[in-house]
Amino acid sequence: MSWARWLLFAAFLRPLAEIYVLVLGHWWVRARFLSDPTRFARLIVQITTVGREQVRVNEIIAEIRSYPLSMPYEIWVVNEPGHGDTYPDADRVVTTPSDFTVRAQYKARALEYSRRVRRALGLNGPETKIVFLDDDTSPTWEYLETAFAADYDVCQGTTAPRIKYGSLPLWHFLLSHVDDLRFHNCMTYCSVSQGVFNAPLFVHGEGLTVTGRAEEVTTWDYPVFASEDLTFGCNAAARGQRWGYFHEYVELTSPWTFGAYLKQRRRWMWGNIHAITHRDVLPLGAAVRVGIRYLLSLYTFVASGIAIVLILSGVVHVASWWFALFWCSLVIWLGNYAAGGWVNAGRREPGQSALAFWTNRVWQTIAATILAPVTATWTIVALVTTLWMGNPRSFEVIPKTAGSRESSDRERKAA
């Protein structure tokens, strides 16, 4: 049974392996990443929204407008009919017609519609860069500059749940730290899979940057109701588009309530399952990759949990140098969470004093480290729970700000 024992123990070494993966990815960014802003003529920053977060979207537009961007750019808002469409600072507001029908549904359908608009406007060439944002996403100035200059057909940077990170209420504090893992995964796996291997494992719609040509070649028209970003990214790679990854942050918001968190994860989970199980959505290679990613997460959690119990109960003994290696791995694992807390708390809100900023940053770093076991467990619990809840078969949106959460609560109570 020694092979079974080592199969369990191998899970302990994952953080150690991940640190090498992470360093490889970031070495690639610094040593191999191609950048040439002269190749591109314009940047379109597209915010795709159902339309419920009008205030937040206008904030994002104002934020982008405040940046001294070095390239010609336009800000597009793509929304659904039936919601407010007052975006005074946007260059173009594209409302997806109700009768627009393609294979794609929900957000992918809107994205496909916006692609067709761009084609009609002649913005589907290699000189056009498009950065896709969600209605809870703030790109940094460096992000937009780097994304524009990146000499790749498709690329993206790092997602960090920096907006209102770790702030109260308690659920938001906890869920912010649950997203520490999301940041870690992006830093580790996106960097290598997208940058080094041109074979994405994760793709996030927040900050996804493509050329007009790559979007035209790939399209958004796949029979999906969710996970349109993963579908697009993997199909782009399968169609020969070159992927890149860079180390800049696109800032997003963690869910505000547990219900919203579950709703979001359920959408991702079943969107990914749908993608993995349908060959007209994901190519086989990508499906296998993403499937293995899920199995690896489950394996790591279950195997390390069992191994800890067996070691503590004295059922199995570990040679002391293996034990030392496991401790190193544990320290790195906690260090990953600490780093996540440090980076995610790195957004200084307007008017925030230096003392308040640094105090909060240190506190969030400590909290992220202490909560690491909870965060890891929570993620797996959510994975299993959303599986148990079943396929939502729809793109359920969640409130992105504390304000929209309260109005959503009011609407629900009124209903």
Next chain:
Amino acid sequence: MRKRRRNGLGAYVLVLAIVIGTAAIATVVVGKNRRTLYSTTERFHRHIVSNAFDPISAAERGLLPTATSTHRGGAHAGVRAIVVHPGRIVLLAAGKPVRTIAMPRSPATLRAIVRSVRDPDWLSESHGIVTLRAAVIADRGSVLRVSAPLTREVVLTRRAGVFLGARHARLRLDGVDVRSGPVGTTDDRPFVVAQRSSTMVIRGSSFRDLGHDWNSSYGVTWASGSGGRVVDSRFANCYIAIYTDAAHDLLIRGNVLRRNTLYGIDPHSHSGHITVVGNLSEQNGRHGIIFSQDVTASLVRGNTARENHLNGIMMDASSTGNVITDNVVEHNHGDGVVLADSADNTVTSNRIRGNRVGILVRGANRQRLIRGNDVSGNALAAQGVTLTGNAVQDNGGEWEPERVAAIWFVAVPLTALLWWLTFRSRRSRDRRQRLRAAATA
């Protein structure tokens, strides 16, 4: 700002960080002489002895040895005792006198008792071999001698209530082979016990297959204020070879204690002034020598505790003020010298080698002196204590300077190699960028 970052030293810093990190991990993991430290925690069932009668009181009352004050049971016809008083012998069956025999006041011998009782159903003698089928108890003021050449061997039949004991008396065993009979169960194995301020002196004797897991019934026991000495004797396959309970002024010297179920030497429960000198305690099922529960002011000197299943020498549960010196403690499966919840002991000049942990201190860390010991070849030199002032070498857990040097020696050229690769990569990237820019233009 972006330009500076992209063209800066980031890639080189990353390479340096990962090489240093890897070297640090390698140093922690393989830079030490690591040996496997197996857990010594084992389950071992023992009876809970509470409110039990001492063996002599139980035999006097005709109670089975397992009787307690709450579950006495009735007097049992099979429980018999020959009680030796000065000038007479009383035979008890089921706690009642059945015969009284007059004896001379001079010290009694087993042979004389056999001849007085003249009933082989109680005890018999043949060619210097005395077989007991009832307990023989030297009671208050009496003296009982069992000595070669008159008595060379004492066989204690395995049945309830058979043992050799003394209470407020003197018992001397000299050159005698004491063993239990071959027939019976392990739980009935007889034993030798001196209690209530008795003096038991044992010299040049051997004890085999004695004792079981019950109150003062473990092997050879000095209890409740008894003392004496046991020298140059051999103990094998007993439950606990030598046990004391609130005993004092006992000399244990030059004995060999081998393959006993639990311990070789086990002074226990408020015993004091126990001198354990020059004994060999080996291959016992648990510890070689253990002092437990307030055993104080005692000396453990010049003994060898080796190849025991657990620890060599152990001070346990507030056994304080003892001196452990000049012993050889080697190749025990557990730890060498263990001081568990026992402060103020002195551990000096012992040779402790080939054990799991050389010296382990837990619970009460304040020790009088741990110095001049030779601690070598153990899986770990010490736990819970620093060994300054001791000769510590070739134990697990010690840094291996050659290995550490080799790791960092490799790290330097590796960094240089990776830096060179980084430089080449960046140069090729820049060339590619220039070519693409030219093509675009």
